[in-house]
Amino acid sequence: MPDIRTLSAEEARAAIPALSEVLADCVAGGASVGFMQPYAPEDAESYWHDVADAVAAGGNLLLVAELGGSIVGTVQVGAAQMPNQPHRGDLKKLLVHRSARGRGLARLLMDAAEREARKRGKTLLVLDTATGSDAEAIYPRLGWERVGVIPDYALWPQGGFCDTTLFYKRLA
Numbered sequence: 384m385p386d387i388r389t390l391s392a393e394e395a396r397a398a399i400p401a402l403s404e405v406l407a408d409c410v411a412g413g414a415s416v417g418f419m420q421p422y423a424p425e426d427a428e429s430y431w432h433d434v435a436d437a438v439a440a441g442g443n444l445l446l447v448a449e450l451g452g453s454i455v456g457t458v459q460v461g462a463a464q465m466p467n468q469p470h471r472g473d474l475k476k477l478l479v480h481r482s483a484r485g486r487g488l489a490r491l492l493m494d495a496a497e498r499e500a501r502k503r504g505k506t507l508l509v510l511d512t513a514t515g516s517d518a519e520a521i522y523p524r525l526g527w528e529r530v531g532v533i534p535d536y537a538l539w540p541q542g543g544f545c546d547t548t549l550f551y552k553r554l555a
């Protein structure tokens with residue numbers, strides 16, 4: 384059975400090697416999630432240190448999915464920074480290692496992230512994802528509303544422009 388957990392800053396720091404493996408695997412698999420190929424797990428460590436710092440500062444929710452005690456997936460909710468958006472969160476970095484896909488982990492992570500965000504007073508979440516990616520097909524199945532497409536927003540990890548699709552979800 385998968386286990387979904389929200390990590391403290393200390394737990395996040397301890398999880399950096401495993402989180403780095405997951406992120407590097409997703410980039411190697413062609414996911415447009417902020418980084419370019421080649422991208423080794425060691426390259427990902429500074430990113431996860433920053434995430435752990437943001438968790439410590441209270442600005443980031445970090446969730447992980449574990450199978451057999453190993454972290455194989457993750458997602459974050461970042462708090463919107465401006466004082467006029469206390470109710471909004473940014474859903475970020477939904478990542479499932481290729482070896483663990485298709486078992487419902489993304490759905491479990493998203494359900495838990497939305498529940499935890501709601502507990503912290505968030506009533507609206509937004510995200511963007513690479514147009515044409517597996518992830519783009521998944522969000523509508525999880526109740527997210529598609530807003531539209533911004534062309535040439537980022538690069539695919541192997542190079543070449545990639546459009547992004549914006550989504551939002553109101554939390555009941």
Ligand SMILES: CC(C)(COP(=O)(O)OP(=O)(O)OC[C@H]1O[C@@H](n2cnc3c(N)ncnc32)[C@H](O)[C@@H]1OP(=O)(O)O)[C@@H](O)C(=O)NCCC(=O)NCCS
Nearest residue numbers: 414477478479484485486487488489490512517518520521
């Ligand atoms: C997107 C990603 C997180 C999905 O993870 P996953 O654990 O395999 O997804 P799940 O098994 O929970 O599937 C969730 C739903 O999407 C559907 N789904 C899964 N893969 C799909 C695909 N390639 N195309 C269409 N639907 C898909 C599933 O059938 C399921 O729907 P259901 O619950 O209604 O049956 C994973 O492919 C990934 O990490 N991709 C690379 C990173 C990335 O692009 N992240 C998005 C950043 S915004």
